Amino acid sequence: MEIKSLTEQKSLLATLSPGKRARLRRLLFEFGPGNGTLMLLPIDQGIEHGPRDFFPNPASKDPEYQFRLAAEAGYSAIACQIGLATKYYPDYAGQVPLILKVNGKTDIPPSDEALSTTNASVEDAVRLGADAVGYTLYVGSPRQGEDLHQLRQVREDCDRYGMPLIIWSYPRGRDIERKGGQSSFYAIDYAARLAMEMGADVVKLNFPKLDPEKAKDSPAPYNELEVGSEEAVRQIVESAGRSLVVLSGGSKTDDETVLSHTRTIMEAGGSGVIFGRNVWQREWGEALEIIEQIKETLLSSVRRIP
Amino acid sequence: MEIKSLTEQKSLLATLSPGKRARLRRLLFEFGPGNGTLMLLPIDQGIEHGPRDFFPNPASKDPEYQFRLAAEAGYSAIACQIGLATKYYPDYAGQVPLILKVNGKTDIPPSDEALSTTNASVEDAVRLGADAVGYTLYVGSPRQGEDLHQLRQVREDCDRYGMPLIIWSYPRGRDIERKGGQSSFYAIDYAARLAMEMGADVVKLNFPKLDPEKAKDSPAPYNELEVGSEEAVRQIVESAGRSLVVLSGGSKTDDETVLSHTRTIMEAGGSGVIFGRNVWQREWGEALEIIEQIKETLLSSVRRIP
Amino acid sequence: MEIKSLTEQKSLLATLSPGKRARLRRLLFEFGPGNGTLMLLPIDQGIEHGPRDFFPNPASKDPEYQFRLAAEAGYSAIACQIGLATKYYPDYAGQVPLILKVNGKTDIPPSDEALSTTNASVEDAVRLGADAVGYTLYVGSPRQGEDLHQLRQVREDCDRYGMPLIIWSYPRGRDIERKGGQSSFYAIDYAARLAMEMGADVVKLNFPKLDPEKAKDSPAPYNELEVGSEEAVRQIVESAGRSLVVLSGGSKTDDETVLSHTRTIMEAGGSGVIFGRNVWQREWGEALEIIEQIKETLLSSVRRIP
């Protein structure tokens, strides 16, 4: 048996229960750019980093900004915590799908032993009419045992209610720092596989930052691999198997990088992107422009229709 | 204070919880003819009447027929029982919204003391990714006490999960027969109000069949009213208040009647139609034709956008 | 020990748990005419009788009519079923207290074996911000066993959540008809005591209609008593003990009767009235006028401050 290329992989949707399929299909085909792609707008930085992220574009401080952007620019879905879902989503209910993030934390304490506890439930997501649930998993954290156990409940509830599970799979904590760092190929590759193994329908991953010097601390054979970013992303997507992969953007960068990362993830067999600050730290008009370009890039680089 | 005309009534969507709003909005605006209308396809006749309804168009015996019709002809939703939802809906999950009927019965015993017990739950509907739940209430049946009590659980679960509740509100049983019959203005007017009072988001009603002779047995003032069908429908829709009204069709009739009923319900401030046999007892091409005409009639007669 | 007159009775509020006290005090002192009186507006006729009650004043068919009346005319509370509470009360939430009726039925079947099953829960009432729960008890019905058992759950939940319990205590069914009828002194006196014994905080009773001929069928000594209406009401209120009594009005009658009944119940030590059709079957201006007169009568006839 030969390993199938990702573009030949069995459709994820075909393996999902009807509820998960109905909901995920909405994101992939009915809303957003469509054709099996995901263009997601995250607005959880207010809890993860605090209001400091809103200073570059003061309008972005009002959650209306992101909700209106998601609805009007045609996103596949918007991802947020329970407070925004309760107080801002209702005005856009049904106009853009909702991903309810069910855990989160501030970045005030250090992240050596990171753990993001749940502040909402899958039942909250059902009640609010969400089409997916988001969970942040800190891969390799000293507290990963608690994390995986907590995820179990979320995953079981997702199975029970037919709710797609999107895992924000982030290597984190003091131990991964000693093994090449949280942005290494090793770390992100591991994060992709772990999320898939834990039941993710979609995995959200960071773009790897390859640093040959730090990579030497990674376990073999990662310490000796000489792969470029594109190849690394390709392998990472492969590690996620039938789970779909979306790439997250991190802090604001130039348009070129945004679009090239988008192209890279799609050509690697990924399903889309989840860019926050790179989009809503721009003024309305500029935001719409980059969104349009992201959308075009997504659609023109599709390799795998789930 | 003057009574507001229905077209001026407060938007139903504005009063709904976010989950109900997100889900119902899909039916009203994202799928089907849109602009706040409902074109629903019921396929529960196999349990309510048995396979005899499929003989006029043998293709209709395969539930694929109705599911494919609903998806391809652009219905707002398809309504069925748990078995079809489990075995046929998955192929169409996300392509057309699902209404899970949670009760049903055969027509083998007489309906003097009609009661339709639940065979599925709102949680089933959530799990399957349905966007609404359907419940048949037999208004005025000697067993209405059991019925209203059973409906309570369904309604509470709908509230809990943010699931829209559609009540098939049917006058039935020996007592209503003594008071003008189940198709009288009195009976259907009462059914509209009762469904609304019990928490229906959408009420499914039959078109009244006015029979002046039988109407004399209805309580005052119905026994003396001289109203035509259109006026009766207008008043019935008014009795449903903020609950949306869809008209059901009953057994197959001529195109003229189908379209004229559609026009009547819309002009009375209703939200749409739920025609089954009138549609799928036709062959594929003919079915598509009448659907197209229904759709046009719906859209051209909209009086109230919820 | 001498029996205390009702006006000397221990305060009901002093015996209530804090939650019941806080909520009931709102109705008695913070909203409505105040000074310990209750002026309640019922709008459950749409389910109990159907839309026929709305014909005398078509504006009354829109539930907005009653809600706006309750809020603007300064009622102690409005009483309705779950559907109106969900779809119409939110616009008036906090402006007029809500009494959620948790059971109800249509009058299509005969009432020989009346039983009104629950269609909502005390938890629904809590969730909606209601200040009391209403329950219809059919005293003496052949199905009273089911009725009392069903009431048990409602009463226990009221105790658990600190929710005042108002019992619509109505003699009903074929057996009471054989013993003097549902409007006899015997029947209503029994209804008052039963409601109090079952845990009512407030009892809603009909005004007795004394018919010496029918009274002969009542058990001794009722079959031989020669009491006038006022004395009967006085004794009935006494039978309710520390439970407060409100008088219901029934079908529309002349102003004189409305006001004289109001005076009678208050002078008997009762706490107020719950008139529906007598109020909202009038046009807006006329309704406000009779309400003003009821209010004055209530306040000028107070004998007992709970």
Next chain:
Amino acid sequence: MEIKSLTEQKSLLATLSPGKRARLRRLLFEFGPGNGTLMLLPIDQGIEHGPRDFFPNPASKDPEYQFRLAAEAGYSAIACQIGLATKYYPDYAGQVPLILKVNGKTDIPPSDEALSTTNASVEDAVRLGADAVGYTLYVGSPRQGEDLHQLRQVREDCDRYGMPLIIWSYPRGRDIERKGGQSSFYAIDYAARLAMEMGADVVKLNFPKLDPEKAKDSPAPYNELEVGSEEAVRQIVESAGRSLVVLSGGSKTDDETVLSHTRTIMEAGGSGVIFGRNVWQREWGEALEIIEQIKETLLSSVRRIP
């Protein structure tokens, strides 16, 4: 899209479920100064600091003092723990709304790793007839994970029972001390946003104490901002979005400061104040005087009616 000023923001009440709306409306309009303002009286210092806070005004040691003050001086609500709510509130039930604080701790242990565990439930609040629930969240504490998870249950129960949630959002613990301190603009701005994201209907915040030297340790851009107190408060209120903001007072200060802080929070779009020691550490007559001045200041500085 331009950011809307807070005074143009969508009404909070319009987004709330009926139960939350009914209850919160009582505090904002039916009790207290009204017109959408909140004047809250906290009496939880006995647990948070111990009896030492009562020495300046010995009468304040008897909880009757604060309850009578709240009722007679016309407060929007009184906030206390379960013991006072059980033993002192009943005498005032319905006369002044109750906010049940459901967590608390003594200040005997250091607060490096502060966590305030729950000692009461939302169901307790329902049972006692409370109109809101209070929860203290220690933003940025090393134990914030436990805190946010614990808050989840409280928030879910508030959603379930229609109970408004007021978050005492306090930056606390060793890590925030290293980033500018618990009274910095950075810390309080973050606390405002976090509370809103966690589902607060009302956020209670401390007045920031700007210390340019310590602010240098805050993350960018806070380490370089040059904003005065009023501007900082304005931005903080903005960070709370649709959640209403009340300012807490802390230890007793001069009248001038009390009133100027009141003015500042109102002009920034906040909804009111929650001053404890600044009020009840005064003798009865003096307390009434400052309350009167606070009330006038609140009403004359209203910018936003929720």
Next chain:
Amino acid sequence: MEIKSLTEQKSLLATLSPGKRARLRRLLFEFGPGNGTLMLLPIDQGIEHGPRDFFPNPASKDPEYQFRLAAEAGYSAIACQIGLATKYYPDYAGQVPLILKVNGKTDIPPSDEALSTTNASVEDAVRLGADAVGYTLYVGSPRQGEDLHQLRQVREDCDRYGMPLIIWSYPRGRDIERKGGQSSFYAIDYAARLAMEMGADVVKLNFPKLDPEKAKDSPAPYNELEVGSEEAVRQIVESAGRSLVVLSGGSKTDDETVLSHTRTIMEAGGSGVIFGRNVWQREWGEALEIIEQIKETLLSSVRRIP
């Protein structure tokens, strides 16, 4: 408003639910010295200190000794853990009321981070026919968060079952030692208030041991107060508000001290004493003698009848 003296305070019994009132009244009036006093016999030293406490009077090792003493000498109640309640109380059931202690610990580990976990439930207490429940709270311990959270369940169950709650309120742990010690006025005053705020119906406190040198480490104003024992006790009782206070005795001391402490607590408005070793470390006859003297002292010093 003047603060009322404790002897003028509102009756505690009047604020209690019927079940709590019925049970507590047995202790205060039907058993023991009566007239609203509490003479309690604790026999939990076997778990708190081990058998070493029984050596001074070997007969005391047999729990029969304490149970018989409690019953025959006319105690208000006996307090013990689940094992004694199960194996020894049955012979005395109904002859002397039972207080079931639901938590406890050995003194083998140090008490720097004291926490006493529950080993029995309020439901156990109901099952055994107990008339109150006892809970030890370690005020100010680093683990107070767990303690208060654990107490929540006990208190809620007491509310649910109408069971009086007696809190053994003991300052404890390394942090209180740094602030004047567990026997300081500051510590015990705080303990009194905290127990009341957490819902105690009765608070058990230690007699303060005033040490001017250590008191300097207490927070202001305790570090500067010059109060004698009697004044301290008076203020401590005041801090407990409507919760009744009983004084515990600690290790065996001379008769003079026993009786003078008894007099002091009663004259301060307390409700009684709970002396263990001071009583049952004496031989039967001697025990009866001191009990008689305690009883007389209690009755002759009553200042407040609850």
